Amino acid sequence: YHMKVGNQDVVDVIMCPNPHDEPCFEKFTFTPRKILPKETPCYVLQMMHHLNFLEDFRIKQETLIRFILYVKKGYRELPYHNWLHAFSVAHFAYLCLRNFQLIERGYLTKLEALAYFVSCLCHDIDHRGTTNSFQQQSNSVLASLYSSEGSVMERHHLSQTLCILNTEGCNFLESLNREDYRRCLDLIKDMILATDLATHYKIHSRQLTMAEEGYDRTSSEHRYYLCGLLMTCADLSDQTKDWTETKRVAQLIYSEFFNQGDLEKQMGKEPANMMDREKASIPDHQVEFLTECCLCIFRILAVIFPSAKILVGAIKRNIICWKSSKDTFNKLCLEGKTSYEVLI
Numbered sequence: 001y002h003m004k005v006g007n008q009d010v011v012d013v014i015m016c017p018n019p020h021d022e023p024c025f026e027k028f029t030f031t032p033r034k035i036l037p038k039e040t041p042c043y044v045l046q047m048m049h050h051l052n053f054l055e056d057f058r059i060k061q062e063t064l065i066r067f068i069l070y071v072k073k074g075y076r077e078l079p080y081h082n083w084l085h086a087f088s089v090a091h092f093a094y095l096c097l098r099n100f101q102l103i104e105r106g107y108l109t110k111l112e113a114l115a116y117f118v119s120c121l122c123h124d125i126d127h128r129g130t131t132n133s134f135q136q137q138s139n140s141v142l143a144s145l146y147s148s149e150g151s152v153m154e155r156h157h158l159s160q161t162l163c164i165l166n167t168e169g170c171n172f173l174e175s176l177n178r179e180d181y182r183r184c185l186d187l188i189k190d191m192i193l194a195t196d197l198a199t200h201y202k203i204h205s206r207q208l209t210m211a212e213e214g215y216d217r218t219s220s221e222h223r224y225y226l227c228g229l230l231m232t233c234a235d236l237s238d239q240t241k242d243w244t245e246t247k248r249v250a251q252l253i254y255s256e257f258f259n260q261g262d263l264e265k266q267m268g269k270e271p272a273n274m275m276d277r278e279k280a281s282i283p284d285h286q287v288e289f290l291t292e293c294c295l296c297i298f299r300i301l302a303v304i305f306p307s308a309k310i311l312v313g314a315i316k317r318n319i320i321c322w323k324s325s326k327d328t329f330n331k332l333c334l335e336g337k338t339s340y341e342v343l344i
């Protein structure tokens with residue numbers, strides 16, 4: 001196979017600082033977005049080594065590196081839904097596996113843990129920076145392919161992942177026996193589809209019940225709900241970091257939302273307020289999203305894993321910051337500043 005994938009050689013992925021020399025890499029306060037993009041493939045490899053995946057599943061390092069580079073190349077240069085988002089989501093999965101000891105304490109099997117980490121890396125591949133409803137509205141190719149089943153974008157991310165696995169020299173799962181291979185792909189499907197906001201709202205109440213009843217390792221429903229919860233927590237993990245990081249990430253997300261709103265206006269459609277750069281009040285939307293969505297999800301996580309309480313605390317702090325930023329925000333808007341000049 002050719003050694004180069006995108007602008008990176010398979011061989012130059014080996015060189016990067018050993019993340020475990022930096023103790024805070026293993027802490028929930030670490031912000032993976034500060035890692036140099038060029039070094040991120042190597043950090044992914046190192047995390048998988050430290051999770052012992054290569055040994056447990058007899059993964060060939062060169063095949064794995066090629067897979068990682070193809071996944072990285074599969075992400076577009078978007079403000080938010082880019083490779084660095086995928087990398088930060090995978091880093092959070094790594095932190096959960098290590099800090100909650102998900103394998104050691106029997107919450108996940110080794111195969112589920114592998115599927116979880118890989119699903120985080122792949123969960124938004126080839127995102128276009130637009131929502132599922134926009135696919136319908138714009139009659140996109142993806143809508144024609146998947147709208148009958150729903151979760152249009154998520155089904156596309158899954159399809160792209162399977163395509164890469166079927167690419168010459170990229171199938172790092174090739175040493176799994178037929179049963180484990182089948183099971184791993186089913187797990188990756190469930191986990192990537194769980195990152196559809198609509199799916200989250202459908203299963204959220206049952207996840208809460210599961211947490212309150214107590215996690216039952218013998219229940220396949222409980223295992224499915226836990227995997228979905230771990231995926232949504234990872235997808236939202238930017239919101240558990242410090243205020244500077246949270247504010248900067250919100251600016252990236254709204255830059256994508258406003259670009260979609262601009263497209264909708266060009267199509268003669270009225271965008272939702274949150275997507276309209278003329279009407280959106282980012283602090284208000286963020287207080288609502290963090291309170292209605294993030295806080296609930298991480299509270300469930302903290303019921304099952306009490307050490308996740310610090311993550312709930314971080315979200316609460318960010319909500320307070322958004323509320324206090326509102327006054328500043330509205331004053332500057334009155335002075336005619338646009339939505340995110342304030343955020344910078």
Ligand SMILES: Cc1nc2ccc(C(=O)NCC(C)C)cc2n2c(-c3cc(OC(C)(C)C)ccc3Cl)nnc12
Pocket residue numbers: 131133194195196197200231232235236239250253289293
């Ligand atoms: C900071 C922050 N604000 C957000 C504000 C609104 C929305 C949104 O989609 N509103 C619905 C409208 C558009 C129809 C999402 C936001 N969001 C997400 C996010 C979460 C997702 O879904 C899971 C992971 C299952 C919760 C899926 C995709 C995304 Cl971008 N990540 N961070 C954020």
Ligand SMILES: [Mg+2]
Pocket residue numbers: 123124153195196
């Ligand atoms: Mg997504």
Ligand SMILES: [Zn+2]
Pocket residue numbers: 085089123124195235
């Ligand atoms: Zn995502």
